[in-house]
Amino acid sequence: MSNTSLTPEQLETAYDQSKWAANMQDVVARFGVLSDAVRATVQTPDRVAYGAAGHEKLDLYRAERESAPVVILVHGGGWRGGSAKEYGFPAAMCLAAGIHFVSLDFATIDDAKGELSVLVDQVRRAIRWVHGNCLKFGGDPGRIYVVGHSSGGHLAAMALSTRWADYDLPSEPIAGGLLVGGIYDLGPLRHTSRSKFVRIDDAVEREMSPLHQTANVAAPLTLAVGSKESPEFQRQMRDYAKVLGQAGKQAKVIEGETYNHFDILETLGNPYGLLGRHLLEVVAKAR
Numbered sequence: 001m002s003n004t005s006l007t008p009e010q011l012e013t014a015y016d017q018s019k020w021a022a023n024m025q026d027v028v029a030r031f032g033v034l035s036d037a038v039r040a041t042v043q044t045p046d047r048v049a050y051g052a053a054g055h056e057k058l059d060l061y062r063a064e065r066e067s068a069p070v071v072i073l074v075h076g077g078g079w080r081g082g083s084a085k086e087y088g089f090p091a092a093m094c095l096a097a098g099i100h101f102v103s104l105d106f107a108t109i110d111d112a113k114g115e116l117s118v119l120v121d122q123v124r125r126a127i128r129w130v131h132g133n134c135l136k137f138g139g140d141p142g143r144i145y146v147v148g149h150s151s152g153g154h155l156a157a158m159a160l161s162t163r164w165a166d167y168d169l170p171s172e173p174i175a176g177g178l179l180v181g182g183i184y185d186l187g188p189l190r191h192t193s194r195s196k197f198v199r200i201d202d203a204v205e206r207e208m209s210p211l212h213q214t215a216n217v218a219a220p221l222t223l224a225v226g227s228k229e230s231p232e233f234q235r236q237m238r239d240y241a242k243v244l245g246q247a248g249k250q251a252k253v254i255e256g257e258t259y260n261h262f263d264i265l266e267t268l269g270n271p272y273g274l275l276g277r278h279l280l281e282v283v284a285k286a287r
Helices: 008-014 024-041 091-096 116-137 151-160 187-191 202-207 231-246 263-269 274-285
Strands: 046-049 057-061 068-074 100-104 139-149 176-180 221-226 251-256
Touching: 008 187, 008 231, 024 091, 024 263, 057 091, 057 116, 068 116, 068 151, 068 274, 091 100, 091 263, 100 116, 116 139, 116 151, 116 202, 139 151, 139 274, 151 176, 176 263, 176 274, 221 231, 221 263, 221 274, 231 251, 251 274, 263 274
Parallel strands: 068 100, 068 139, 139 176, 176 221, 221 251
Antiparallel strands: 046 057, 057 100
């Protein structure tokens, strides 16, 4: 399924978000400003360790009711940047709707010496921690939703592909997934500068590409992409949706008209925004 029709130079441009989103730095900065505002005016989250490593922590924003749904956000940043603190902005909307919100931290790909499996395992263990501790903080373990953006969309998709018995969970712990501008096929990245810091050989391409790991997908998924994203990111979404459909999985597609790779995620913090409205609708249906 890898797109081999593009030259390495064309692929480099296709996966360089700065070429497709002139407002990239401004929008990412707003994520941080909005997240600071949430902590200043709504709630300071609990900072919780889900593992022993220094990177293995999460921010837990608690809704003021028991047995509430939980939304977990896996941030993007090219596997090299971003933090739970910068991606707390959807918490205000979630808390107002009676939903717990969790923002994850995990290692960078540089910390992991190029091994994506390290980051994937951390996200899976963070979800295991949330599932195992739901009753303690007032969450409903049957209504956990995972959202991932960009490289975080890749990590979230891999989490949604997990054989959870390997993590001592008896059944599917995720009720639904929302993947935004994700990377589902690592093959094209082998021909870009990302291959300098992400180790991708034949085995990694197969084992760490969600496109090739659909057997254990059980939760219904929504795949979102902006109309102003690069054609490659749009192709990635279409190819993944097609493979999921062929495997008999539930996959809804949202194409955000006029949105690029970054400003589409900003709508996740708005109950009237494209992604915020969709997320609230999905969670409400499970009540």
